[in-house]
Amino acid sequence: MMSTRVWLSGMLSATLLWAAFAVGAGQEEIYAHPETRAVVELVDAAAKAVETRGEDAFPDFRVQGSPWFQGDLYVFIWDLEGNRFVYPPDPENERRNVLHLEDAGGKPIGLMFVKAAREGGGWVHYQWNRPHDLEPIWKSTYIVGVTAPSGIRYLVGSGAYAGQMERAFLVQEVEAAAALLEREGRAAFDRIRDRKDRFFFHDTYVFVTSATGVELVNPAFPALEGRNLWDAKDIEGKYLVRDYVTGALEQGSVWTSYLWPRPGMPEQPVRKTTYAKKVVVDGEPLIVGAGIYAE
Numbered sequence: 001m002m003s004t005r006v007w008l009s010g011m012l013s014a015t016l017l018w019a020a021f022a023v024g025a026g027q028e029e030i031y032a033h034p035e036t037r038a039v040v041e042l043v044d045a046a047a048k049a050v051e052t053r054g055e056d057a058f059p060d061f062r063v064q065g066s067p068w069f070q071g072d073l074y075v076f077i078w079d080l081e082g083n084r085f086v087y088p089p090d091p092e093n094e095r096r097n098v099l100h101l102e103d104a105g106g107k108p109i110g111l112m113f114v115k116a117a118r119e120g121g122g123w124v125h126y127q128w129n130r131p132h133d134l135e136p137i138w139k140s141t142y143i144v145g146v147t148a149p150s151g152i153r154y155l156v157g158s159g160a161y162a163g164q165m166e167r168a169f170l171v172q173e174v175e176a177a178a179a180l181l182e183r184e185g186r187a188a189f190d191r192i193r194d195r196k197d198r199f200f201f202h203d204t205y206v207f208v209t210s211a212t213g214v215e216l217v218n219p220a221f222p223a224l225e226g227r228n229l230w231d232a233k234d235i236e237g238k239y240l241v242r243d244y245v246t247g248a249l250e251q252g253s254v255w256t257s258y259l260w261p262r263p264g265m266p267e268q269p270v271r272k273t274t275y276a277k278k279v280v281v282d283g284e285p286l287i288v289g290a291g292i293y294a295e
Helices: 004-009 034-061 109-118 167-193 240-251
Strands: 076-079 083-086 121-128 137-147 153-161 207-210 215-217 253-262 265-281 284-293
Touching (some): 034 076, 034 137, 034 153, 109 121, 121 167, 167 215, 167 284, 207 240, 240 253, 240 265, 240 284, 253 284
Antiparallel strands (some): 076 083, 121 137
């Protein structure tokens, strides 16, 4: 196995991708993959149905073969107390409170779903079984909060199993980590390191670097924490840390691409596209980032 020093001093050059995430753009611009767009369109349509028809729409969501329920793709409905009202793969387990539901790794997805709905909507990433499968795989679920004519507030969700990673996912988690750091300061580091929290999913994780290149938080490669990586290069000589730190400090946020190992595979650097953002914590600028590995 290569040492940490070897793969840090050696990793691919690529030009900086300066385009920022297109907030407010159409789905084709926000999401690169059709399956992601299909999930968002399904949830938005179901949310509109609940908003206009309320609980009368619930039976429609359970009809297998309908637009609402096709194989692995289905709509589920909870209220914001965690009571499950619609769950097409297993209707016998409806009318249960699942607020404290956890995924296979102990991630508190029930609380995460409700929090996403209360905040208007967003993505939650976790490990879950396909219907009738024994082994869990990663699933990315889109959640929207909506109020029915009855006045009851519901969350509407659907997700893609083993879906493609999206730049929008990175932006959401980096922004969430930045907001957490602004609220809690360095006390937030433990949460960002925690694999049961929102900041570690698929093979993606949030990291924090100082303005001078010191790695402060890296849950995938904890041996790097406390080390100054300012002069670290990839295998084509790119100063990867220096580039994303400088870009984020100068522009507020930046996209960059380089070679970096996947978690658990330090000897095989692959192309990684990273979103990095500057955040000020107790008067000190820090860089928060996360990246997508090439397939």
